[in-house]
Amino acid sequence: MFAEATKERMSAFSERLLAWYRIHKRDLPWRRTRDPYAIWVSEVMLQQTRVDTVIPYWRRFMERFPTAKALAEAPEGEVLKLWEGLGYYSRARNLQAAARELCDRFDGRVPADREAFASLKGVGPYTTGAVLSIAYDMPEPAVDGNVMRVLSRHFRIHEDIAKPAARVRMEKLAKALIPEGSAGDFNQALMELGATVCTPKSPYCLVCPVMEHCAGRLAGEEESLPIKTKAKAPRPEHRSVAWIEGEGDLAGRILIRQRPDSGLLARMWELPHVLWDDGPEADGGAAEAGRMADLAAKLADEEKVTVRPYALAIKAEHVFSHLHWHLNVYRCAYEPPSGRKAQPQAGTGFGVPGLLLAADPSGAYAAQAETAAAGESGRLRWVPLAELDRYAFPNVFLKIIRELRGQ
DNA sequence: AATGCGTGGAT
C-alpha cells in the first residue's frame, strides 16, 4: 500500500509526534485513569464538544455513575439531567443503552474487540478506535476533525473532509502511522497536535514537531487546508412559548412538557410552545393579540389545555446546528376545565415516559400509574418553581426559565 | 450520501 521510502517518512513523523506528545500532553482528568468505561464516557462527551466544556460534566458523571452497572441501573431522567447543557442528548441515551447492553452481553466490561464494541449504540468508527487504543493499546485508528486537519495538511490531501469517503481514507493512513505498541498515545498525539498547535486558523507551525516535512506548509497551504464544504445556514422557525402559572391548588406551579421520544431534544423537558403558521410580521399590539390567540388555540388543540395568554414576557433566540428559533414567550393564566375537580398529581423526581414519579415518604422514587388528571396529560406536568431543577431542560429553556422565575 | 442532531468558544 505504501512504498518503502514513504514508510520511512511516515515512521519519522510518528516518532517525532509521539515524543512531542509525551512532553507536552495536557493533564486531563480522563488521562489519569486506565478504566475503559471512564475513557469511553469521556470520548462520548468529547464528540463535537470541547475539552474545557466536558471536564466538569465528566467529573460529575463519573462521581454519580462510576461503573457501567451504575449507569445501566439509573433512571434515564437522571442521566439526562447530568447531561443537561452539554447538547446532543441522544449521546446520553445511547450511552446508557450501551451500558445496559454491556452488562447484559459483556459482563459489564468494555470488550477488547472491535466488532463487539462498535456494535454498541452511539459507538461509531472514531469512538471505537479511541477507546480501544487508549484503554487497551489496540492498533486502531481514531480519526476525528483534528486528525483529518493534521493529516490533510501534513500529507497535503485536498479531499473534501466533509465527505464520508475522506474519513475512510484518513483512517487507512492513520492506521498505517501507528507506531508499534503506542497506539493510544499516538492517536491522542494526533488529536493533541490538532487541538493545540495545528489549529483551524493561524496554526502555530513554528512550534510544530513535524513542521519540517509538512507538505501543506511547504506548499504554503497550511491555512487553506483542509478543504471542507460549508454547512447550510440554520432554517428559521418562529414559535410562541407559554409560561403557564397555576392558581388555587396549582399555585406556585408551572406547566412543563416532555418532548417526544425521538428527534430534536428527545425526552428533554420544555415549556409548552407552538409553531407559527407563517413568518414574522410587523410588531405591535394587534399582532401580539393575534399571536396570543393563536397560542391559546393551538395549545387547546394539541395539548387539550386551556390557557389565556395575557402578555408578551420576553423574546428569545436560540441557534441549533440546523434550526434558528425565534421565540416569543407569553405569560398565560391557566383555565381549569369546569365541572370537575382538577387535581393533577404533583410531579417530582426524574421523568420516565408514561409514568409519573413521586417521592414516597422514605425518599425513594416510586412509580405511579399515570392519572389522566385535567390539564396534565401524559407529557404535561405541573411542577413547583422550586422543583424545576429536577428536570432536564435544554439550554434554550433554561435561559427562559431563569429570566422568568426571578420576576 | 446527505441530513438531523446542541452548545459555546475563538476570531
Place this chain on the structure above:
DNA sequence: TATCCAAGCAT
C-alpha cells in the same frame, strides 16, 4: 457581528 467548528453518530 458573523462565521466557523469542536475528541461524531444514526439514519
